[in-house]
Amino acid sequence: MSMDVRHINAFLEATKAVFSSMVRMPVTFEKPELGTRKEQYDVSGVIGLSGDVVGSVIVGFTKMSAVQIASAFAGTRLEVGTADFADAIGELANMIAGGAKAKFEGQAVSIGCPSVIIAPSHQISSPSSATSICIHCNAAAGRFTIDVAIQSSTKAQASPAATASNGTKSAIPAGTPA
Amino acid sequence: MRVLVVDDSKTMRNIVKGVLGTIGATAVEEASDGQDALSRVDAFNPDLILLDWNMPVMDGITFVKSYRGAKKTTPIIMVTTEAEKTRVIEAIQAGVNNYAVKPFTPESLSKIIETTMAKVAAKKAA
Numbered sequence: 001m002s003m004d005v006r007h008i009n010a011f012l013e014a015t016k017a018v019f020s021s022m023v024r025m026p027v028t029f030e031k032p033e034l035g036t037r038k039e040q041y042d043v044s045g046v047i048g049l050s051g052d053v054v055g056s057v058i059v060g061f062t063k064m065s066a067v068q069i070a071s072a073f074a075g076t077r078l079e080v081g082t083a084d085f086a087d088a089i090g091e092l093a094n095m096i097a098g099g100a101k102a103k104f105e106g107q108a109v110s111i112g113c114p115s116v117i118i119a120p121s122h123q124i125s126s127p128s129s130a131t132s133i134c135i136h137c138n139a140a141a142g143r144f145t146i147d148v149a150i151q152s153s154t155k156a157q158a159s160p161a162a163t164a165s166n167g168t169k170s171a172i173p174a175g176t177p178a
Numbered sequence: 179m180r181v182l183v184v185d186d187s188k189t190m191r192n193i194v195k196g197v198l199g200t201i202g203a204t205a206v207e208e209a210s211d212g213q214d215a216l217s218r219v220d221a222f223n224p225d226l227i228l229l230d231w232n233m234p235v236m237d238g239i240t241f242v243k244s245y246r247g248a249k250k251t252t253p254i255i256m257v258t259t260e261a262e263k264t265r266v267i268e269a270i271q272a273g274v275n276n277y278a279v280k281p282f283t284p285e286s287l288s289k290i291i292e293t294t295m296a297k298v299a300a301k302k303a304a
Contacts, residue, residue, distance in 0.1 A: 021281040022193070074189045075196065088189040095281050098259025102279075111259075113234075 007053070007104070008032055008133055011146050014099030018092065019139060023073045030136040037132045039145055040121040042066065043080065045093025048112035053104055055150035057111075058124055059093040065142025072141050080118060090114035096146065127151065179295070180205045182222055184215040184238065185230040185257070190280075194228055194257065197284045201291060212236030216244060224252055226295065229274070231258035231265070239272055246273035253298045255290060257282070 012029055019027040041060035049055045061069065063080060070078045070088040078085040094114045101109040117124070126132060126149040135146045181203050185191045191208050198206055207222040209215035212229075213236040219227070227245075231238040242254060253275040258265075261279045269277055276294040278287055 018281045021283045021286075074192065076192075084188060087187055091187045091189050094187075095259055099261070099281065102259070102261035 007100075007148065007150065008135070010100040010103035011057070011096065011135065011148055013103060014096050015135075015137060015146055017099055018095045022095070023069060023092075023139070023141075025069075025072060025139045025141060027137050027139045030138070033134045033136075035132060035134070036128075037124060037126055037134070037147060037149060039134060039147060040123050041145070042118070042120055042122070043089060044117045044122070044124060045089045045114050046117060046124065047093050047097040047114045049097070049101065049109055049150070050112065051109040052107035053101070053109045053150060055130060055148065056126060057093065057097045057100070058145070058147040059089070059096055060124075060145040060147060061089075062142065062144075063120075065144050068141035069139065069144060086116040086118070089116045179203050179226060180207075180222065180224045182207045182209060182215060182219060182224040182227045184209045184212065184227065184233070184241070186210050186233040187230075190230070194287070197287050198291075200284065201288050212238060212241030212244070215241055219245070219250075219252075226291065227252055227254045228257050228291075229254055231256060231260045231269075239269060242269065242272040242274055253294055255294055257287070 016027055019025050039060060042063040043066035044058050044060040047057045049057065066089060067078065067080060070085055070092070073092055074084065074088045078088055094111070097111045101111055130149040130151050132147060132149040137144050137146060179202060181198050183191050183194050183206055185194065195206050207218055207224065209218050211233040215227070229238045229241060238256060238258065254273065255276045255278055256269045256274045257278045257280060259280045266277050275298065276290055278290045
């Protein structure tokens with residue numbers, strides 16, 4: 001299974017739906033970039049995809065945009081490093097991934113438990129067999145990125161690894177897919 | 179109206195509680211998974227249960243099967259990202275009264291709750 005336009009559109013539609021209904025903020029998209037993962041984030045929500053589509057979804061933020069967007073979603077000011085902050089970022093990622101997978105017509109896909117990574121300028125890599133599409137998104141509260149990597153083979157397993165600028169790895173489980 | 183909100187995300191529970199506040203819920207109890215809900219439901223005696231699907235420890239569909247298996251009839255609305263038709267059918271067959279897909283607007287969730295409660299009241303009156 002490789003990336004096709006249906007997958008890209010599914011994530012665009014799901015992101016738009018989450019932001020319009022639950023963050024109460026319109027979102028616009030820049031031109032998707034195809035390639036390998038190279039973006040750096042301060043905060044990211046990561047969810048694995050399995051079944052007929054295997055891969056992972058990252059919703060990545062700068063620290064400032066993460067605080068603004070998570071706070072708008074939760075309806076209260078959230079601070080980085082708190083459990084509520086991780087919960088909100090994880091739930092946003094969960095709804096975007098869940099909304100997208102529901103649009104994968106004819107494909108049985110499951111989403112995993114979201115993890116939230118908080119570390120300055122971390123980068124998340126995927127296996128070389130994965131095709132990655134990076135979509136930069138703009139909302140009033142800030143810019144963020146949807147990064148989807150889908151394996152070229154359904155038998156391959158995706159296990160993205162995050163590395164912060166200081167070389168450490170960090171992941172905070174943020175509940176389960178809802 | 180007394181409502182039990184079951185979701186492992188505190189953010190989502192708070193959002194749902196905000197919606198319930200606009201439609202006159204008199205008491206809201208929170209549970210973070212199906213097992214937690216089972217341990218609270220009898221003492222709280224809700225008029226309605228709002229239930230997430232995917233949760234740790236015990237998921238929503240397992241809760242429904244267990245609760246309905248005990249012949250409990252309190253209305254249940256599944257509130258979940260699981261939007262596929264097969265999932266909706268599975269939930270209805272297990273005994274949920276209605277289904278709300280995340281993301282939702284406060285207005286859409288309110289409407290689903292009000293519709294569900296109206297149907298339950300009409301069925302009781304018949």
